[in-house]
Amino acid sequence: MAAALALAARGRGRTAPNPNVGCVIVRQGHVIGRGWTQPGGRPHAEAMALAEAGDAAKGATVYVTLEPCAHPSPRGPACADLLVGAGPARVVAALTDPDPRTAGQGFARLRAAGIDVVEGVLADEARRSIMGFLTRQALGRPYVTLKLALSLDGMIARADGESRWITGAAARAHTHLERSRHEAILVGRGTWEADQPSLDVRLAGLEARSPRRIVLSASRQEAETIASPSEISALEGVDHLFVEGGAQTASAFLAAGLVDRLLLYRAPILIGAGKPALGDIGLAALADAHGRWTLVDSRMLGIDRLEVYERGQPHQEKLLDFSARMGR
Amino acid sequence: MAAALALAARGRGRTAPNPNVGCVIVRQGHVIGRGWTQPGGRPHAEAMALAEAGDAAKGATVYVTLEPCAHPSPRGPACADLLVGAGPARVVAALTDPDPRTAGQGFARLRAAGIDVVEGVLADEARRSIMGFLTRQALGRPYVTLKLALSLDGMIARADGESRWITGAAARAHTHLERSRHEAILVGRGTWEADQPSLDVRLAGLEARSPRRIVLSASRQEAETIASPSEISALEGVDHLFVEGGAQTASAFLAAGLVDRLLLYRAPILIGAGKPALGDIGLAALADAHGRWTLVDSRMLGIDRLEVYERGQPHQEKLLDFSARMGR
DSSP states (O other): OHHHHHHHHHTTTTSTTSOOOEEEEEETTEEEEEEEOOGGGOSOHHHHHHHHHGGGGTTOEEEEEEOOOOSOBTTBOOHHHHHHHHOOSEEEEEEOOOSTTTTTHHHHHHHHTTOEEEOOTTHHHHHHHTHHHHHHHHHSSOEEEEEEEEETTSEEEETTOOOTTSSOHHHHHHHHHHHHTSSEEEEEHHHHHHHGGGOSOOSTTTGGGOOEEEEEOSSOOSSEEESSGGGGGGOTTOSEEEEEEOHHHHHHHHHTTOOOEEEEEEESOOOOSEEESOOOOOOOOHHHHTTSEEEEEEEEETTEEEEEEEEOHHHHHHHHHHHHHHHO | OHHHHHHHHHTTTTSTTSOOOEEEEEETTEEEEEEEOOGGGOSOHHHHHHHHHGGGGTTOEEEEEEOOOOSOBTTBOOHHHHHHHHOOSEEEEEEOOOSTTTTTHHHHHHHHTTOEEEOOTTHHHHHHHTHHHHHHHHHSSOEEEEEEEEETTSEEEETTOOOTTSSOHHHHHHHHHHHHTSSEEEEEHHHHHHHGGGOSOOSTTTGGGOOEEEEEOSSOOSSEEESSGGGGGGOTTOSEEEEEEOHHHHHHHHHTTOOOEEEEEEESOOOOSEEESOOOOOOOOHHHHTTSEEEEEEEEETTEEEEEEEEOHHHHHHHHHHHHHHHO
């Protein structure tokens, strides 16, 4: 299942409106098929893995990060039907599909065909892997990551605007990797005007994964434009949104409660009087600031530190419980 | 030697103008004497350890973090003479004493008396343990630690001044422990007026180690006052200075190049428009900000993170090489 989750991650940021799923087929200790949801959502992970396994899938074990779909689609056959046709002995799955058109019916169809079904393996990890899909299903909007690159004292530029470079090459490369995992990057008008040409993925082999670019601006720009953070709900085909700045845009998303994940790249420098990372985020008292963010990852990238925070318990639980509630 | 260094740490912040030294005497695998420089600088570590060991010191091995003093003092006998009198078989030392009145003569006197002398054991760690003394000797001023307690976005208070609390109980207790290791705390006038009663050590058993309190202010306060960071050189009996804020004071010390060590306590909260940790620190370009600070410790204190930085290579080397240059 861990291998299937690693495959699932390959699709992240390119499979909307479908979830990014991974699938591994094992027979007598050997991997005979691997698949992950392809760009645009098709083929599904199971279809790709079954195509690789061919007849050898008969009697094998299929590991898949999400319940195989049971509903018909003009874009291809239901995975539950494909599996029944291939005849594996066992299907091990992480999650029930929250899509009401499947929601347990995929498992039911497999069992009816005499296939042994195991559910709930690495379910938490699997939920985390499809937060974009789950957030879209539960809240009707993309999963939003806010990225900030700042100094030890929280500045994102000197007072005159100089911001190149605060973080080093490793941190900047990591940002490009993160961009490649999002359907869209969003920046404010000021950042758009300053940095437009550089808002892409500049990692060898991943250039084609440069995401769609969206501008937050009261006036329409020569690019896809939204006037307020709340309009992200209407961004079709975007399940993961990467908000890159500047301070006004970051603050607008935070004030609206529309940030699910923070990526902080912090350089070991002091800037002093400069441009702070954030403006007003609508905080009424210090007590309200606590308990909102949970550290989920921390690592050094060269001499810079990356910290990843997710929204605190109540918010996360709402999302993480969604698939369980919907699917059972 | 590691045990002797741990004893040496007990004296930190209370032995000026003497260095905080540690000493362990071992005979046939058993510790028979332990000592560390006592408050005010006397008795010395060796005298204390020898007093505990008594006649058993004859033929034993003495571990000491700094070369035993060789110069006479009205406050007590020279440790080199005490050791010669006690007759250990061997003295293992970390550092040569940079004080020109000893500077190798302590070792010479031991060798002349037939005692086996080993030098340079854990020398780097020993230098770090007496940075206050070395800084005073090399630069004629205390070793300065700047403490900042801030949010992820670098704020030390809300815009209205609310700053209680940003960090949690564990981080605040750690600050009190740090205070106990400094001869003096320094704050700006604003912090003095707001927090005067709380600038002490409130840890059970360490209350008596509350340091001297000094105010940075253009006008004389009802407390020891200095008008500019450069006046710290004149603070007699202060080899370790703990600068606690606020932003103006922190910036003044940074702008003057008078911060050797940064203690950053960072809480997992966002504040947005508030009071930044620093004001103008005289940075002319981003490039000048890089390479100044080296991360030497990082740990979680509850949900807050402590990061400790020391001044970068050129500055450190100047201090760390001092004892080597002086003593050889």
